[in-house]
Amino acid sequence: MKVVKYLIPYVLISSFNYYFAKEAISSASPIVFNLIRYLISTAIFVSLTKKVIFSKDIIQLAIYTTASSLLWAYGLLYVTPAESAVLSYTMPLFSIPIALLVLSENPTLIEIIGVIIGFSGVILYGLPLIHGFTLLGSIVTVINAIFWASFSVYYRKLREYNPLVVNSSQFAIGSIILTLLLPIDYKVNLNEQFVYGIAYTSIPGGALSFFLWNMMVKIEKISRVTVLSFLVPIITTLVEYILYGTLPLFIQIIGIILMFVGILVSRIRKI
Numbered sequence: 001m002k003v004v005k006y007l008i009p010y011v012l013i014s015s016f017n018y019y020f021a022k023e024a025i026s027s028a029s030p031i032v033f034n035l036i037r038y039l040i041s042t043a044i045f046v047s048l049t050k051k052v053i054f055s056k057d058i059i060q061l062a063i064y065t066t067a068s069s070l071l072w073a074y075g076l077l078y079v080t081p082a083e084s085a086v087l088s089y090t091m092p093l094f095s096i097p098i099a100l101l102v103l104s105e106n107p108t109l110i111e112i113i114g115v116i117i118g119f120s121g122v123i124l125y126g127l128p129l130i131h132g133f134t135l136l137g138s139i140v141t142v143i144n145a146i147f148w149a150s151f152s153v154y155y156r157k158l159r160e161y162n163p164l165v166v167n168s169s170q171f172a173i174g175s176i177i178l179t180l181l182l183p184i185d186y187k188v189n190l191n192e193q194f195v196y197g198i199a200y201t202s203i204p205g206g207a208l209s210f211f212l213w214n215m216m217v218k219i220e221k222i223s224r225v226t227v228l229s230f231l232v233p234i235i236t237t238l239v240e241y242i243l244y245g246t247l248p249l250f251i252q253i254i255g256i257i258l259m260f261v262g263i264l265v266s267r268i269r270k271i
Helices: 002-022 028-050 056-076 080-090 093-102 108-128 132-157 163-184 193-221 222-228 231-244 250-266
Strands: none
Touching: 002 056, 002 080, 002 193, 002 231, 028 056, 028 163, 028 193, 056 132, 056 163, 056 193, 080 108, 080 132, 080 231, 093 108, 093 132, 093 222, 108 231, 108 250, 132 250, 163 193, 163 231, 193 222, 231 250
């Protein structure tokens, strides 16, 4: 399975990304947070490729990516890192119909079953979150998942392009969009917590994780890759328990088990 060499580092990096992002946005607005991330990622990829593309598909990709990043950060203002991770991974449910519409990529029956089982786990995990500001954060985070599903499909649509060029272009255009949005909210406090959060979410959790995700959807169908991604909320929840002693509710543990079962089912090759 070629995707494993990208999947393992992606899961490990992404599982901690939520915690560093949560720390960073406590000292800066989501717009400033993402603008700095995007500028750093742009510098990294442009230094490697010396090239930026402004095509219709690349611009659409950049819009979806930027919207996803902003909504993810705004959601983190109201939910915990583990909750954000689980809610973000409603993404596979949206990615399959979008892939069918944009790429005419038909999932197999077993892949659909895997997504349904995994998504039922997400629903169970999310039930205790339906209240107050946590509900607002949950809704914003799920909308982020729709945009994430959209840019994942466009990564696959652009799979014939050099992924380094795709990423340099997406981050460059995203930086322009975020700069235009900056007057809306430009709060930032350059403290140690913010610097550590930005460093992690920009380099391993930004440039590298986007590249790894791009590579995974480049070599495997959207339906198979997105179900594998349920590993991230599982590990993120485990990290939260180890770091803070926060034990999920029983219904949330059942949800996590269902996510894992969904991954296993989706990897069965023939149905």
